Amino acid sequence: MNVLRKSILIGFTVLGMAAAQAQDMTPPAGRHGAVVNREQMQAKMEEMFAKRQAKLHDLLKLTAQQESAWASYQAAIKPAAAGGTLPDRDAVAKMSAPDxxxxMIDLSKQRQVKMEAHLTALTAFYSQLTAEQKAIFDDHTRGGAHGGHPGHRGGWGGHQG
Known part of the structure; x- marks a missing residue:
């Protein structure tokens, strides 16, 4: 009887190890098990951005005079294509720690320049809005009650229960 138990235990152990090995060999899956490549993810993000901006545009009820400022603002904040902004992982792995x-500092400076351009465009557009439109804009953009940053639930305050 003891031999049978050991054999069953060894069999389950081997099956578990085989299942773990098979799981390691499967390609990385996106949300809900769908395999996603970078181009598909970029297209989906652009689509979501366009929908959010269209919703904001509708909520603001812009006047004809404000439309040109909106167009300039949209051109300035449109997300850039994802390719080329991130360095190759293999190349980075071969760099020395100081390099x-x-x-990282160079990439941070590039992001800073983009954010400053975004601020300039935002300030120019925001100055064209009425007080009511400013309240709607504030409420529906990143950090506002309806437009928190995806990584920070509740806006700037971090994760909230």
Missing amino acids: RLAK
Whole structure:
């Protein structure tokens, strides 16, 4: 009887190890098990961005005079294509620690320049809005009650229960 138990235990262990090995060999899956490539993800993000902006445009009820400011603002904040902004992982892995940090600082400076351009466009557009439109805009953009950043639930305050 003891031999039978050991054999069953060994069999289950082997099956568990085989299942774990098979799981490691499957391609990475996106949300809900769908395999997603970078181009599909970029297209989906652009579609979601366009929908959010269209909804905001409708909520603001812009006047004809404000439409040109809206168009300029949209052109300035349109997300750039994802390719080329991130360095190659293999190349980064081969860099020395000081070179990796210098690369991170360079990328941070590039993001800073983009954010400053975004602020300039935002300020120009925001100055064209009425007080009621400003309240709607504030409420429906990142950090507002209806438009928190995806990684920070509740806006700037971090994760909230």
